[in-house]
Amino acid sequence: GQNIDQPTEMTATEGAIVQINCTYQTSGFNGLFWYQQHAGEAPTFLSYNVLDGLEEKGRFSSFLSRSKGYSYLLLKELQMKDSASYLCAPMDSNYQLIWGAGTKLIIKP
């Protein structure tokens, strides 16, 4: 079956760095997406990885290892507005996104 595993909740301090891990099992693979979702709002796109390695985009970076079925999202210089849920979503062979429950990130001052 298809499965996504992410920590349910993480806490970090403003200004620090946090890494959110995601392991996945899918039927086929066409890349992996990370989305940010603030409470009560829609998800917004953060990053996409289809090849192994690190993709950097400002304060956010995303890493993929296809052989390990593993990805992480790295957030640097954390700000209070980064408090949100982060959703890992690999795309399967039918180009459908498989959604994890997300990781709720709490930023403390």
Next chain:
Amino acid sequence: DGGITQSPKYLFRKEGQNVTLSCEQNLNHDAMYWYRQDPGQGLRLIYYSQIVNDFQKGDIAEGYSVSREKKESFPLTVTSAQKNPTAFYLCASSIEGAGGGYNEQFFGPGTRLTVL
């Protein structure tokens, strides 16, 4: 301004009534999707459509119906057959990629449906 609109943001209905949630996009995207989100759970796919006048069931299509008469519009009807309809409903769209797959999905603001 391009984007996806969903209306209304909050909707209340009595049990046993059908209700239709609207979703409109002016991004010229080919594919559109309906998801349901419940607290503490991931998004679950209800229906999707990759072309006008065609749509496919997702993982939890029972009790729902859709239509795709226009590229811009993909309304979702929550019927009285849906046993637990209270949820946050999200519509999304994506454009076909150069390699034949689909790029990232863009989401509307969502409709929170409460059935009393």
